Amino acid sequence: MISRGERLLSLAIVTPSMLAIAIFVYGFILWSTRVSVSAWKGLLPDYSFVGLDNFKNLLFNDPRFIIDIRNTVIFTVVFVGGSLIFGLTLAILLDQGLRGESFFRSLYLFPMAISFIVTGVVWRWLMNPAMGSRMSGLNLLFDNMGLDFLINRWYTTPNWGIASIALAAIWQMSGYVMAMYIGGLRGIPHELREAARVDGASEPQIYRHIVLPMLWPVTLSALIILGHISLKVFDLIVAVVGKQLPLDVPAIYMWQTTFDGYFFGRGAAIGILLLISVAVLIIPYLIYTLRQENQL
Amino acid sequence: MKLALERKHLLYIPLFLAAVFFLVPMYIMLVTGFKGFEEVSLRTMWDLPSGIKLDNFIEAFDKLSPHMWNSVRMVVPAAIISSILGSINGYVLSKYRFRGSNVIFPLILFGMFIPYQSILIPLVEFMRNIGLYGTISGLVLTHVIYGLPITTLTFYNYYATIPGELLEASRIDGAGMLRSYWYILLPISLPAFVVVLIWQFTSAWNDFLFAVVLTSQQTWPVTVALNNMAGSQIIAWNVQMAGSFLAALPTLLVYIFLGNYFLRGLMAGALKG
8 A cells, every 4th residue: 555645755756857848848839839829020029919820821822841841751751761671671681590690780770879960961971962073972982883873963963852861861760770670570479480481481471471560560660750750850951961942841941940030930830830740640659559558 | 401501691791781881981980080181182082091190080179179078068967867857757657656647658758759849949938038048057957858758768667667566575664665766676777777878868969959059159069069060161071070970989989888778778769668
């Protein structure tokens, strides 16, 4: 039995932290929402109510925000798709019981320890788009290796430049996806694969019909984690190209319009739109995960 | 059987190619870093240096060291404070369920995933009002608060695996809640503390968004300083490469020496702890 005193004490211990989260997460979200329906423009706060004007302008009347959505979609598809396929491939390769497995695993995962800023600064030079005598980076490497067809303009490619940023993000995150899949593969009982083998199934068949379906929960987690990261992508792009319109995304737009341009109302509206898009992904996932855990 | 074994060796080819892909940025940072100034040219960026020179690292360190020091002063308290808070929160939430605790939990977790753009304007206003805008303390406070969800979750998961009988036994011996925590739980919490400390250290060290809006030139941590260095036309790219390596070094060392704990933190971030 837990005494009344201990119950109060436990409340007293968690209350400050819970209060902090209540204020700094939920209170601030409400405050941002209030700013997003205000006319606040300029240094001094102005909370006069303008309804959903900021949202309407962004969604229906702002060419920059259209570019942002387009870029986010391209980035998400390339980054999430690339990381999933690459991560899964690495996990399956490492699942074959080769010697040196743990060495390769640690090697593939090390970019996770580095900041997006460092990654961005280095990839900015690797993906240097200069041509001709000023060629450098990967283009120069391709040129030296006779792989001329791979030479491209990277982040200066019209319309699709953002995909090259996704490449740097894949470099950073696919080791993480690999680690998630390795965890999933270890969870598949050995007897299951052994039984299929005895029944005469080939290795590819075993993967196709037994392993991959059982990895579905991992794929779902990875999709959601990667998806919400790509909605929030910010520092990596800033480190590669700074603030440039062709590679703009909502997070950069929010930052620039708010803190450089003092369009607080619009900035808050972008923040809230980002929050809604992340919530649509994360909330069902949280409910699903917590339910599963409670059932166990 | 022999054939199968030989074919297995072929798998080293893709593994090796993938290793090259992951190491290319490292190679460029180091090869460029160790070249002398006279040797540096974009045209020869893939060539090995003729000898080991430290010009680039010295210049980069010269420019970045005040900011690396800012990062240290910010990261150490942020990691320690949020770990301690996470530990006691995790303890109470896992062992003393009170009414509404299963509503509170998802609400805490959601705080881990929000895009910080949705709280940035109030955060800046708040920091201005309490006079912490532009200070390292303000950044510490921010990392502590927004670190609470993940630290609480990690400790919660860890304490949930510890059998209740252990605490029950100490209670029968007359120990109260705090004594049980101090004498029973804390001594076996070391692995969880290492995981959480590393996680908080890494994410605060690598953070850019909070730092770029909450600090000023004097208090920039290393990520902001490095980004501005890379954006400036005056600082040569070779110094940028050396600087990138210096900025990555602390978290890289943590990864090399404490990789397993780092991995566990990562997995907790995916809610799989």
